[in-house]
Amino acid sequence: MKLPIVVVHGGATVFEKKHHDAILKAVKEAAEKGMCAFEKGGSALDAVEAAIWVLEETNLFTAGLGASKNLDGAIELDALIMDGNRLESGAVMAVRDIVHPISLARYVLERTSNSQIVGSGANKLYEQMLAEGYREGTSSKRTEGPFIAQNCDTVGAIAIDETGRIASAASTSGWPGKLPGRVGDSPIVGAGVYANDIAGASCTGKGEQILRITMGRMAVFHVEQGLSVQQAAETVMSELRQKTSGEAGLILADKLGNLAIQFDTPHMPVAVLSSDMEYVYCSMTPVWSIDQD
Numbered sequence: 001m002k003l004p005i006v007v008v009h010g011g012a013t014v015f016e017k018k019h020h021d022a023i024l025k026a027v028k029e030a031a032e033k034g035m036c037a038f039e040k041g042g043s044a045l046d047a048v049e050a051a052i053w054v055l056e057e058t059n060l061f062t063a064g065l066g067a068s069k070n071l072d073g074a075i076e077l078d079a080l081i082m083d084g085n086r087l088e089s090g091a092v093m094a095v096r097d098i099v100h101p102i103s104l105a106r107y108v109l110e111r112t113s114n115s116q117i118v119g120s121g122a123n124k125l126y127e128q129m130l131a132e133g134y135r136e137g138t139s140s141k142r143t144e145g146p147f148i149a150q151n152c153d154t155v156g157a158i159a160i161d162e163t164g165r166i167a168s169a170a171s172t173s174g175w176p177g178k179l180p181g182r183v184g185d186s187p188i189v190g191a192g193v194y195a196n197d198i199a200g201a202s203c204t205g206k207g208e209q210i211l212r213i214t215m216g217r218m219a220v221f222h223v224e225q226g227l228s229v230q231q232a233a234e235t236v237m238s239e240l241r242q243k244t245s246g247e248a249g250l251i252l253a254d255k256l257g258n259l260a261i262q263f264d265t266p267h268m269p270v271a272v273l274s275s276d277m278e279y280v281y282c283s284m285t286p287v288w289s290i291d292q293d
């Protein structure tokens, strides 16, 4: 695929058929917003942040406005954004009831000397971010369910700019009814998300299982070792199944724009946009790839 590219997913899960159209529209819009960021001269980080922001702004996913509650009835969100070339990331974990944790994660990356901020510290930083005008607050209001996905549908994205610089990201409220303070894989570097100057990955599935095999990092590592993105994605998916009995999904792309989409749940909505193709996908078919060579 011709660079730049933006790939967006809306979680490895099961969605009722009646919601498929709305979900596909959302992932497509998210990819378009990401591409728009590139067209305006933005970076890969701008593109993934813009794409995730769109998905957080809908109530279709267990992220942002659609977040689900923990065991105490509170909303706690996790997000991570990573710049592959700088090998730097920003993450927030168990931040309370904000709509766009991805922008706060970006703020952590760009405006602090830390990479992971949790709980009340993250909420305090959110107020600081708004006061500084780094990002605007949203007027969107949360509405109560009904939840569209079975279990959880974390959102994720990868963007690669014209020069091959990669950014990847994820945003989620995690597993519905989770223990207060529980943090999954999504905001953990190398587990839910990873990017370097070779490839980038964004994973989705049960965090407790993804963490055990550091799935994002391993997927990228296999590409560094010479596997194609498709082989690397298949390898980590099979390792997850064998070692943890987990079901999951991931998007994996390298700096040339080769892309693999892999999942073993019934659904994982995906939108792919590049300067030479557009693809929107939500299907029972578990394997899909685009290889340059």
Ligand code: ASP
Pocket: 011, 012, 152, 153, 154, 172, 173, 174, 175, 183, 184, 185, 186, 192, 203, 204, 205, 206, 207, 208, 210
């Ligand atoms: N990985 C997320 C978590 O465990 C859930 C998901 O991907 O849907 O928090």
